[in-house]
Structures are given as C-alpha cells and as structure tokens.
Amino acid sequence: MAAYKSLSVTEFKPDLRSANGTRIQKGLTSKFLRVGTLSCTDVLFLTFAWKLAVFYGTPLDSPWTQKVSFLLLILAVEIGVIATKGLYKSGINRRNYLGLIKAVTLSDLLLLMIAFLYEPESYISRSTFLLFWLLSVVFVCTGRLICDLATKLLRSRGAIRHTVFLITDPEDKDSHIRLIEKENCYTIHRIADSSSLHLMNRETTFEYLRTQGIEEAFVSWNAIKNRLYVCWRFQTAGITLRILPTEGQVRHPKSVFWMIGEVPCMTIPAPIIAGSDFWVKRSFDLCCSTILLLLLSPVYVVIATLIKLDSSGPVFFQQNRVGLHSKSFKIWKFRTMVANAEKLQAKLEAKNEIKDGVLFKMKDDPRITRIGKFLRRYSLDELPQLFNVFLGEMSLVGPRPLPMRDVEKFKTKHFIRQEVLPGITGLWQVSGRSDIDNFEDGVKLDLSYIENWSVLLDLQILLKTVKVVFSKAGAY
Template identity: 70%
Template sequence: MAYKSLSVLDFKPDLRSAHHAGIQKGSSIRFLRILVLLFLDATLLLLAWKLAVHQGTYIDSPWTDNSSFSWLVLFVQLGIIAATGQYKAGINRRNYLRLVKAISLSEIILLAIAFLYEPSSYLSRSTFILFWIFSCLFIGISRSIFDLGTNILRKRGIVQHPVFLITDTSEENEHIQLIKKENCYTIQGIADAHCLDLENRDRTFEYLRESGIVEAFVSWSAIKNRLYVCWNFHAAGITLRILPITSQVHHPKSVFRMVGSIPCLTIPAPLIIGSDFWVKRIFDLCCSIVLIFFLSPLYLLLAILIKLDSPGPVFFRQKRVGLHNKEFKIWKFRTMVTNAEKLQASLEAKNEIRDGVLFKLKDDPRITKVGKFLRRYSLDELPQLFNVLLGEMSLVGPRPLPVRDVERFHTKHFLRQEVLPGITGLWQVSGRSDIDNFEDAVQLDIRYIENWSLWMDLQILLKTVGVVLHKTGAY
C-alpha cells in the first residue's frame, strides 16, 4: 500500500473535529421553545404573586410593599423550575408532578429567605399558601395549553424536526412507526447500515448536512460494531438516537431519552460544533509551547550526552503513518546506532510481538548506552512536542506506527488512523511495551476513540507521568 505525504491541500480532519464551526442543528427551534416557556412562566408567576398578595391577609411587610421582592420571587421560582429540567424537550415539560415539586421547593426556599431577612416580622401565611396554589394551577394550565398548541401545529407539519433513519430492512417498519408516534419528526430519508461503511460515510454525512437533518435514528444492529461513528454525528452537530437500547451500549456523552414507550440511547449534538476537539487542539498547542520553552535546557543536555556516547546525529527522524494514512517524519532523540533500520531485517526472527505486526525486542543490540537510559524514562519522545506544534500529532492519541507495521494491518486496524496520533495514549498507560499482542493494543486504541473526552485525555496524561516515573514496561 502506498502512503502519501502530509499536504495542506488534501488535508482531512480528525474523526472528532467538525468540518466547520457552527451551531447545533435545530437549536433555533429549541431556543424559541425555551424562551416562550420562560416568558409564559414569568408572566403567570408574577400574576400568581400579585393575586396572592391581594387575596391573602394583608400584613405590613417588605414582601408586600416592596416591588423588588416580586423579582426575587420570580428569580427563585424560575431557577428551581429550570434546575429540575422543566424546560427540556419532550416529556420533561409535561411532568406535572415534578413541576409541583419544583414549585413547592421554591416556596420553602422563599420562606427561608423571608425568615432570615426579617425574623422579627410576621409573614402572611395565607399569601404564601395562595401563591403556591395559584403557581401550580397557572403553570400547569399554561403547559397543557402550550402542548395542545404544539400538537396542533405538528399535525399540520409545522415545528417538526427533519430526521434520518438508518436501520436494517427487517426493522425498518417497526422503527418508522416508533418515530411517527412521537409526532414531532419528519422522516426525510431512510438507509441501511451500509451508508455508514467507510467508502460511503463521507457521502452520507454530506447529504445529512446539506439536507438540514437535525437528528438521526440508528438501529443498534447498524451501529453495534462501529460506535466510533458516533463522533461523525457529533462533529456534524446532529443528535444521534440509537434504537432499540441494550445494556451493552455505552458512550461517554450518551443519555437515556424516551421515544414513544421505548428507552433510547441518545448522544446529543454539541451546542457549538467541534468545540471539544478545538479545546483539545488549543490545549496541545499551549502545552507544547510551554514545555519546549521550559525543557530547552534538558534538550541541550541530552543532545550533548548523545553526541558523547556514539557517533551520529542527535535527532532521529523516521517516517510514520499518521492521520488518514498520511506519512510524516516523527522526531525523537537518537537511541540506536546509525544503521539500526538496516539491521532490523536480521533481527525479525527474534520479534517478541506474537502476531508480527509490530517489532519489539527487549534486549535490542542496536540500542546505545545513553539510548537505554532515554528509553527507560521515555526522554527520547520529548522532541515529538515539535510534531504536536506542527499539528502532525497530539499529546494524547494512538501512537503513530512505522510504515513497516502499517503495511501489515488488516482492514479493521485502520480505524486507529482516523484520529490524530499522540505522544502517549491508552495503550501506553495500560502496559506500554509489556503488551505482546497487537490486537490487544488496537482494542485499547478503539476504546479510546469510542470513549474520548477532554477529561479522558487529562487522565491519560496524569497516568503517563506515573508510568514513566515507575518505568513500567519500558525498554
């Protein structure tokens, strides 16, 4: 297989990055719904408070004579209603029992504030009781009318989300009926699982973006062996719903939502598309610049030691296969004799990786004295901060492998090439060189891709420090 060199003109982004910055699909309708509900709730809560003050027993108190307390009441009430999820989509805003609980909790908080503010003054108990009754009544009726109006509009084809269904033919009718029961979706297209295959994936997501698809429903049978594809939906700003749900499904950004009567694993689209990945990239850039600056004296010291130890250059540059199988030159401090790559052919028979994809040898005769020390503490990897700075690598990701290793890949192994390679990764903190089976290493890389988050990257970086200091599996 031939690998092309890295070029800006044919650059294809990391699996987790967005093609362009943007706002979550369908967010305008969601914001409008929240604004309408907030306006209705605020108006009705103020009305309920005014009526309660007028109808309740009058007591000369700051609560009844000072209009600013009305805004305090409104702030507390709306804050508690929002905190309990009453402005979320679907069944959340129709959960009247939870709504009554939220209003009751806000009443208790208001009573506590009233007591602490004026402990020596009397409070009109009838005012607070009436306010509680009016609030529950007005908000409950308001939500019912809002839902009734929304349903009428949806029956006329208004306020519906365009969705795309990906499912096997045998499950198609069942899933269509399930989606139609929600009465808030317009099925704009249907395809089978092959549309998510590598050769079809780009065309599929281009169609979804151009068609303005807000949510995608994908059957579990279509996604179960390719959960990493979830990042494509995430990066496109499209909310993903997996049907039906099984206990085996897991994704770090997934939440349970009801679609009809069936629990559905939902991976919501980010509000700002690609924000997580760009935070990762900015973090990589800032850290690499800071580390290069502070480690420059160490670079100089190691360069002197390498020169004194054996003849040859300080740095070793080797072709590695990175993002989307593009070749680039990786930077390392030289730890071997200058003709190490030529000597490898004679050592292949001693390879300690069982399946032969990678080449690892504990007592490799090509390693120099200083090289052993550098490898023991992973100091030979420090120049790769320049690769991070150039955007060829990340601090955390699957390790970029030599061309020799990638040429022995099976088709399933190439998934690890869909994300930016890293200086360290889940493979390195889970055993480093002690892993003697390439399939185990690939599974760790795939687990990282499927479950990636900024927090996961930070955890791997912290674990890397511990692994290096304890010299775990290094040689």
C-alpha cells in the first residue's frame, strides 16, 4: 500500500442501528473445495476397498456384505472419525498419513464393536475385515498423496492460491517473505509496515483489505500493539490473521500454533464466545432459565402485587438495550422508578457519578419508588430478564446490556463486548457492582471474562452473584 489516509477517532463512528456484526470468513470457497474433494476421494477409495475385501475375503452370509445401508454406515463412521481427527484441515493436517492410519484403524474397530452388538452371529469373516482394514489404509493414504501432488501442480501454475496481505517492519520483511513463499500456497498481494495498524491508519487498512478481497493477513508480532483488539477486528472483517514469529516473542496464554514448514507461527483467538462454546453456553442458559422461571413464578406474583400497591404504572419496565452484534432488543425488569423516569433523566445528567460519563449512575436517585429501593437492593428487579435469557436475547452471565444512550458514547475498542450475548450478571457485577466508577475498568473485567470463559467460570460468577446480592454490596 503506497500511502494511508489518516482518520481521526471522531471521523469513524459505527452506526449501531445498522450494525453488520461479524462478516463471513473469506476463503470459504477454497475451504469447501478442499474438504469436498478430500471427503469425496476418501468415500471413493473406501468403497473400492470394501468391495475388494468382500470379493476376495471368505464368503459369509451377512447383511453387512449384502445391504447398501450397511455400506453407508461404514462410510459414515470412517469419514466421521477422519473429520473428528482434523484431517480435512489445511496444511500439514491433510498430509498427516500417520494420523490417517490411526483414524482408519479406530473407525474399523468401532465398526467391529457395532457389528458385534448389532448381530454377533452374522458379521463378516475375519479375512474380509482384515483385508478391508489393510486396503482402507493403503487406498486412503494413496488418495491423499494424489490430491497433494495435484494441489502442488496446480499451485505451481498459479491456481488455488490464497491472497494474503503482509504487515511487517522493514528489518523483518525479507525473512517473512521467504517464510510465506516456502509454504507455496500464498500469493502476497501487498506489503505494509506496522504503521498501517496504528490508530490513525487502522480503519483505512481494514477498508482496503475488505475491498481487495484479502483472505488472510500475515502480521509480525511486533507490529501489533493492542493484540486482542486487533485480532477481534480481523475476525469481524472475515480475514484470517496469522502472526509471524520474531525474536523475543512472548506467547499469549490462549494462542493457537500452526506451522509454515518447520517454523511455528501463532494465531490469537479473537475475544468472543462462538462456535461450540456458544452452543454449550446457550444450552446451559436455556436449561437454567427454564428451571428458574418455574421455581420463581410465585415470587413474580408477589413482587407484581407489591409494585401495583406502591405506585401507579405498569408492573414491568421495558427498555431498548444494545445486545449481540450491536443489535437492539427490549430488556425486561420489574419497574423500580416512577412512570416518567426516562424523561426525568435529562435533568439529572449533571449529577452522574460515572467519571467518564459513558454510563449513568446516581445514588439516592429521586425517581426510585419505595418498593423499588428494596427490589434494587437485592437485585430482584432483574428477575424478568430470565425471559430474555429463555428467548436467546441474553445469557445468565455476560457483559451487561447498555442503553443506546451509553453505547453511543463508546470508543471503537469498546465494541468488543458487543460480540457476545449480554448477561444478567457478570464479572463486573461481582467485582464491585456500582462501586466501579470508571467504565474502562468495567470493560477490562468484561474482556477478562470473555477471554477466560468456561461453564465453571459461569457457575462461579453465579454463586458470587448470590453472595454479593445478599450482602447488598455496591447496590443502589
């Protein structure tokens, strides 16, 4: 890239009402092509191995050798185990012949166990089984070798290569170019120095990468200052980030290693909860919210009655909050303020106790009703958010969803917290609740939670939430 146009922070302000969220990962076509070609080759050679084993093995009257459905079962188990072992991934994984032998052997043993449990008297002969195992190993490895040779031939002619962008300092430029070219599957589109990721140039760089359809970016370790934030930006742009090694590199605790030839390189996962982690967390939320809604239904009735007796207005309070991928949703609470509380807030902004003004917090808020003070002290006003959790708009644990008024004051780096489902409680809430008077400190806690997420951590935060609620620490 010849030059960069500087952008100030104020010139780049995302429009939350039309947020795009995470973009589709670039290079999916080549990924599907690779997986499809390898899996079809494996199916073809495994079918051929089975037919030869049945033909040359000792004949035995069995549904395994006569019905097509059993052949489909064999192929499903074989392909499933190979996929589970990660042997359809790119690079050295698809050339892992020892891994293929282990995967085929394991799948054949699973089939042997299935056959014995299904119909122990009508399985195939031992010679057929051994022939199938031997031919499967030979044929599958041969198929991978053919695919590998064909891929190398096509890449030598400029086909099926990945377009990449290199960001590195001048002193590391030549060594990094040689390292990338050694893999023989990349075409370097452009090269830029570390200033391309500086705050003033960052948005111009990402816009360029998007418009040029760059699939992967190779970045030297020293070129990234705010590593987790930059990794998140690459992921939300749909670009795979590869971090190139330098002398004295410090390993990030959640880094993932991959190889270029014999050189280990690193990728830092973006600080989001996605994929299998998301579905584990979502299943946990769904089960817990269902059980809690059933158990707490009498409490809901009592609280609703007390609110009606205390002041005029609806039982529930709904407010637009900004959730996952900056999309708006309505949060549910028991009403703890007078009916026109939101209109009165503008007159109270001068008394805001949050130093940077992003959030609005105020002790002895005059808008709070008598029963509202009690509900807030024990966080009972938050109970209706279990409906938001049940509907998938929120999680039990996560960064708190904020009103549009607060999110509109975000800096770009704050939007990382919008890449996960918001929660009823979180690490911020059990580490001081309302006593934390600086939004930056709260964001650091939210980010720490996202980076270190596990079901156990969620359970720990939920238990701490109960303790904090009953101690009434920082509640107002």
